[in-house]
Amino acid sequence: MSSPRISRSPRFQPRRFWPPLFWTNPEARCLPGLLWPASALVAACAAARQKKPGWKAPVPVLCCGNISVGGTGKTTVVLDIVARLQKRGVAVHALTRGYGGRIKTTTQVDAARHTAQDVGDEALLLAQCCPTWVGGDRAASARAAVAAGAACLIMDDGFQNPGLHKDMSLLVVDGVAGLGNGHVLPAGPLREKPENALRRASAVLLIGEDETGVLERYAPVLPSVLQARLQTGQDVEALRGTRCIAFAGLGRPSKFFEGLREAGVSPVQCLAFPDHYFYTDQDMTHLVSLAREADAQLVTTPKDTVRFPPAFRKQLRTVGVGLFWQDQAAPEALLDRLLNPVRA
Structure with a gap:
């Protein structure tokens, strides 16, 4: 079965960008070399930030973070752990x-009052499942959550933010993308030196196959490694045999398209948008036109759906993803350690 060509939509706002190709190429030498002085400064600043003590909350705090910019599946992991x-x-x-x-x-x-433009798409997804707080000051958010009755706090991202003490940090790595070319911004996609991050992490969660050899390359500094894969939700079953146009604005949209095909849905066209992309009226008109011309159903992700106005969502079929852990006992053991650190 042939796969449809994935098109990058040219309609995107200037503040959203596609990562440069050399970020994904470990063999790249010229541009990373030229950008090395800036990368060294970013790495030094990141290391210095970690020396600042954070506020210690009176409840357990688990951070689901990553080393690289862009999507690795952190929010899917957070939703799984929340459940x-x-x-x-x-x-x-x-x-x-x-x-x-x-x-x-x-x-x-407040999912009934706030929009993605107010709080971001990930916050709206989380708020559908549990009380969710946004804000750049993680310690302030934690204090507000504890005052509101939180007995445990889960951070979606914030691994490099020192403001709130983490009792446990789960570092999420996309098996296909790995750690890119291994360089720190702007020479590569990393927010800090991987060795420093891995030494601070309580565990690494590898999502998908390790296609870039991360586990072997960083074996000397790896904490315990857990493995899982993304699994398309049951709502995909109704789409089998249906003509579809799939689109997604994620860190790696191809993950969504691949998941559809693995579930038996072969889109006639796939459109990739930048991560966290806010769709314009022109985009919506364009998508509807494409679907009409192809006599196809528009299919996207929950993260994309919440970025649209409620009226437009009625024209979409949303297909979610879940997490399938290689060791089903692993996430429960992780939570045992978080909630009962002495006994565990």
């Missing part, structure tokens, strides 16, 4: 910066 904690009867609250949103101060997300 597990709720099953245990734990009052869990989520903390996120609210990337892409205009609200910068500590605010509890």
Whole structure:
């Protein structure tokens, strides 16, 4: 079965960008070399920030973070862990910066009132499952959450943010993308030196196959390694045999398209947008036109759906993803350590 060509939409806002290709090429030498002085400065600043002590919350804090810019599946991991904690009867609250949103101060997300432009798309997804707080000051968000009754805090991103003490940090790595070319910004996609990050992490969660050899390359400094894969939700079953146009604005949109094909859905066209992309009226008109011309259904992700106005969402079919852990006991053991550190 042939795969449709993935098109990058030219319609995107200037503040959203495609990562440069040399970020993904470990063999690249010229541009990373030229940018090395700036990378060394970024790495030094990142290391210095980690020396600052953060506020210690009176409840357990788990951070799901990453080393690289762009999507690795952190929010999917957070949603999985939130569901597990709720099953245990734990009052869990989520903390996120609210990337892409205009609200910068500590605010509890109200899914009925806030939009993605207010708080970001990830915050809206989290707020559908548990109380969620946005704001750049993670300690302030944590204090507000604890005052509101949180018995456990889950951070979506913030691994490099020293403002809040983490009792446990789960570093999420995309198996296909790995750590890119291994260089720190701007010579590569990394926010800090990988060796420093891996030494601070409690565990690494590798999502998908290790196609870039991360586990072997960093074996001397790796903490415990957990593995999982993304699994398309059951809502995809209704799309089998249906003509579809798939589109997504993610860190790696191809993950969504591949998941559809693995589930037996072969889109007639796939459109890739930048991560956290806010769709314009022109984009919506263009998408509807494409679907009409191809006599196809528009299919996208939950993260994309929440960026559209409610009226337009009625024209979309949303297909979510979940996490399938290689060792089903691993996430529960992780939570045992988080909630009962002495006993575990």
